[in-house]
Structures are given as structure tokens and as C-alpha cells.
Amino acid sequence: MEVRDCLISAPGKAILHGEHAVVHGKVALAVSLNLRTYLQLKARSDGKVCINLPNIDTFVCWELSELKQLTSFLREMQRLDAELVKRLREFIGVTNGNLDSSTSAILAFLYIYLSLFGSGLTVSVWSELPTGAGLGSSAAYSVCLAAAFLCATGNIPTPLKEWEQTGRWCQEDLELINSWAFQGEKIIHGNPSGVDNAVGTWGGMLRFLAGKIIPLSRVPLLRILLTNTKVPRSTKVLVARVKDKINKFPSIMIPVLDSVDAISCTCEKVLTEMTCEPITGDHYNILEELIDINQHHLNVIGVGHPSLDTLCQVTAARGLHSKLTGAGGGGCGITLLRPETDSTTVQGTMKDLRDCGYDCWETSIGGPGVQQHFPSSVKEEIMEVLNRY
């Protein structure tokens, strides 16, 4: 098997509108977050298989011979099931219930590697995304793994053209990448919705309704601040809290979910308009209004948090509009930046937010999904990390 070295990236994910409401049958809009995960795959001929995940202090090497038995077991199995995961866990020596991010990342790597590959290599991954913050970091990782193995083995062609720095695959190839990434997500999360890997694969924006995921053809790139309040929260607890509140006050809460649904639909409509007519201040005014309204609704359904109120106040003081993204109860928020928002405002706001103890990034939403890169197109400091191992 001829192995092609490759360099892949995939974006994170944010929920623009519809978090929680989606659990109750309403539309959600998931968007790509241009904080990306980068993966470098290099063939090696010394019979070793190595994975380096410096973000989570994970560095593992196996001898190819160690993996042989596992490969044959895996090829016998028809599909990813509990028995297979158990066998993989035994192999890496994790027999208790513990599934930390390091363990699950190794399991996902092994599963996709063994399924698609078979020779020596080093895979190094570096992510701009915080892990465990609801920003799809595991999906971006799974998408990178799937694309790298499929591309390195020639299962899909390289999309790189000499005259372009980066390349994207065709729909069919993206579907193959996405389906393997979904397997990785299953290993990491058990029962994922499939939204995160779809956003990592297709980028842009996805409409998510009743389990159905529809990538939207074109969306504008929107500048945002992403803020991590670092207040820990449990998605499960928050989802249960919303359900309780709906049961307690159905006549009050069900209309609020309907209103959230309409916000998602209105936002989708405005974003679509922005791609086919000249973008005006009015478009941004509406996007800001929708953010404010939804943030109030999210408070109403019980997933607000003082740290998120502070985020909203700090950014409002600079004329900017914010909402939580994802589960709420702490976690992350997004702040829309207008085209005319100047760097003094942006820098000042980021300083204010960092003074609150939050992490804050200036980035964008709606950017491309999984890509292959020429190394020269990737920031030097990222290449430096990837080449360190």
C-alpha cells in the first residue's frame, strides 16, 4: 500500500440558534467555528504506529505486530458494537468505566486506523479548540482522522491543486469522511447526534430538525468572539432542567420554544439573503436582535447563568450582542462582530472578558469544513507543534 503523507484540518462547531429547543422537535442551526483541529499523517517504515495529541498530553506508540491480532478481530466484526469497543479497551488496558478524553481519543484513533489502514505511521494532532466545551473538538478530531486515513490510503483522492493552498473534497467523498467520523464520535460519545461531525465535514451552516441534518448551500462568513466562561456544566442536567420547566409551566414554555423555532428560521432566511443580495447594516441589526431575543428565551427556559449575564453585559457596554451557545449554564457564548467593528473595540472587549476570568478568541463562523492543506498554508506555530513529534 502506497501511503501519502497528508495535512488535514477540520473546524469546530457552535450552535447559532435552537440549542435545547431542538430536543423538543424544533429547528436548530449549527455553524462551523473557525477554531480548527489540525492533523498531520506521516508514513514511517520502522514498524511503529504513533499518535501524538499534545493538547491532552497523550503520546502513544505501538509496534505494528502488537496491533495484528486486533486487526483480524476487527475485520471479523460486521459493525462497531459494544463487544468491539470492549476488546479495544482491553487492548489499551482500560477495563474500568473510565473514559477520559485521552482514552476515548486513543480508542477512536485505533478503530479508524485499524479499519482503514495497516502500516506504520505517525499521526500528530493540534487543536485551537478547547476540549469538553461543547465546541465539537472530538468531532473535528474524528473528521481529521477519517479524512487523513481515507486520503492517505487513496480511498479518496487528494483535492489539492498545485495552484491552491488548500483543497476540499466533492460531496461523495465528504459523505464517506462524515460516515467514518461518525463512527469515531460513537466511540467517544456513545450516542452522538451526528451534528458535530457533519459541521466538521461540511462546514458552513446546518439545519438540524428531528434528527435530520441538512447542510445549507451557502452562508456568509460572520466574525465573532467566542468566549468560554469556564463555568463547568452538565448538558444532561441542563436538558433535564428544561424538560422539568416545560412540564411545570407548559402553557408558558411551549410558546417560548415556538418562538425559538421562529428565530432559527428567521436567522436562516436572513443568512441566505446575505449570500444573494448586498449585505447591509439592516442584516446585522436583525442578526443582533435575534441573538438578544434568544438569549432572553434561553434564560426563560432555565439555562442561563450569571457568568453568561456578565458576558452579555460586558459586550453590550461596547454595543455588541451575545448569547450562550450550546448547553448553557456556563460554558461558552458567542458575540457577533459587525464588519465595521474596529480592532480597538474587539481588543478592548476581549480584555474586559479576560478580566472576568474568561477565555476569549476572535474567530468566525460559517467557514469551510474539512480541508487538506499544503504545509505552507498552515500557520508556522501550528506546523511547529505538529512536527515536534
Next chain:
Amino acid sequence: MEVRDCLISAPGKAILHGEHAVVHGKVALAVSLNLRTYLQLKARSDGKVCINLPNIDTFVCWELSELKQLTSFLREMQRLDAELVKRLREFIGVTNGNLDSSTSAILAFLYIYLSLFGSGLTVSVWSELPTGAGLGSSAAYSVCLAAAFLCATGNIPTPLKEWEQTGRWCQEDLELINSWAFQGEKIIHGNPSGVDNAVGTWGGMLRFLAGKIIPLSRVPLLRILLTNTKVPRSTKVLVARVKDKINKFPSIMIPVLDSVDAISCTCEKVLTEMTCEPITGDHYNILEELIDINQHHLNVIGVGHPSLDTLCQVTAARGLHSKLTGAGGGGCGITLLRPETDSTTVQGTMKDLRDCGYDCWETSIGGPGVQQHFPSSVKEEIMEVLNRY
């Protein structure tokens, strides 16, 4: 005609839930606010008719003979119309469009006095309510005028019993008082809804829906803080703003109005329960939740204001829940106090709010409507003001 001196009081009004939504066909709950207006009527035999309104620096005396012509004109008219108001305005020398609170108070006095009375008297009024803050101060005044003239002339009996400090009238008498008070409100406001005078008359709580006003039989007395941010606003402008927002985002806003409607209905249900079963902390928890939700909704429909956000934050810091009351965009807010809220918390919160530049009162909602008093039952400082003139 034998004239009985009398001392009357009537409460102000606050909207507990449903402000603005009521304009769009939803339920609103109006409650009596135990900041009261006091009126003392004393017969005099020197042929003078005097009215003293120290709150608005208004002190006027006429000779009975001056009023004669006006009386006969008024008795010819079948009903209150523009022609009559024009004649009253000419009499007091206001011929331009100007209708300040002093002028309109005098007009309302003259109309009810001339319709029901005819001999010399002094009427002195003192109110605990701020004027022009949407708290029904003009209605409390009109209710006091109507009750005093009807009672002093024997059109309704005195409800005072020797063994009680205060007395309330029967339904039939209250309806007569209310209908005359409504005439006063018409002179002052042109086209009033009738809610304010109904609250001033019946007290307690009223359900207001599609122009129909239904007094609720029994409601509990709830302790509150009333805060006046003193930020001026125009009800007309705010009502128009809500309408614009509904037209702009109907699919988002109409469900919010439905949710507000459900809040009013849920609140009414809880308050009714509180009068017929032991009051628990849970009752108060629900009332607090409804306040928080509605305040978010009022922000969503566009009638919030930074001064009201501050009110909510300052009181939240002490574990108390607030919402705007009335038109919003500044103006007044109410903060629910629980039975167990201690005076340190109350005093501390009031100090914090005054430090923001707001006026703040500890009072209650749901108390009695118009009452007649023995002078000994009224606070000394109020009697002192009433007797000064």
C-alpha cells in the same frame, strides 16, 4: 342639603402581569397598590368652594356665586362631552391645548362637584403616589372625589361602624363610585381604559381582557418594593414600538404574547390558591419565576431599559425578583418580598436602589379599594397635611 364631612382613601394601581400584551388581546392582571390617596371633605358656610392639592401645588377657591352659571349649564347637558369640557376650561381660563396635571385635576373636581354637590366646602387631597408614573394617581384622586361627594350628600350611606376604624361600601355603591370616578378619568385622560378607576374602587386584583374588567373575589396581600427609576417614557411610543416589533417578527413575537397570557393566567391561579390553601414557599417560588420570565419577555418585546436591568440586578443580588410594571422603557418596577424577607434585606435593597437615583417604597399589592376612615385611623402626618388648609 345636609353635608357630612368625610375622609376617604383610594389605592394606586400596578400591572402585575400582561402590560402591553393586553393591547394585543391578552389577559392583564391589575392590582391595587397600597400607596394611597387621601381626601378630606369639610363643609363650609362662608359661600366658598376650595380645593387644595399640595402634591401638585394647586390651591383654588371660588365663590359659590361664580359657580352658579356653570351649574345650570352642566345640568342642561345630558352627558360629559367636548362642549362641556370646553366650557369648564373657559371657566378656569385655560383656552390653549395645555392640560397639565393641575388643570386636569381642577377640571375633574369641578365636573364631579357640580354634578353631585352645590354648597360650600373645602376638599384637601394628599397622595403617597408619585404622579405621572403610571401608578393610577389620577384614578385614585377621581375615586376619592366620587366617593366623597356621593357620601357627603347622602347619595350613598357612610359605611363606617363605631367599632371599626375604616369602612367599605357594598357592591352597588362601589359601582356608583366607579362610574363617577370613570367620568373624572375621562376628563383627565380623554380615553381611559377604566382599569385604573376600577382598581382604585375595588382594590385587590382585576383581570382585564379585551376591554372587559373582572374584579377577582379574593387575593392575598403581597409585600413588594415599588421602585420609580424616574426615567421618563411615553406610553404611546412604547405601545407603537411593540406593535412595530410584532409586525417585523410576527412568528417570533406572537408566541411571546401567548406566553405572557399564560403567565397572567398561571399567576391568577396561584394567587387564588393562596387564598384557599395554606401559603407555602412554593407559591412564592412560582410567583418569583413568573416575574423573571415576564421581565425577559418584556425585554423581548422591546420595552426594557438599562435602568430596569439595573433594578433587576440590584434586587437579584439580594435574592429578590423584579419586573417592570406598566409601560416600561424606564418608569416603575415591582420587587416581590417574601414573608420571610427580613427588614435588613429590605432596608439594604432600598438603600441600594436609592443609591442608583431611584425612588423606592416598601408597600403591598392586593389591598383594599376605596375606604372611608375615622380620622384617628389615618397616619398623623397625613392628617396634618390635610388639615393644614
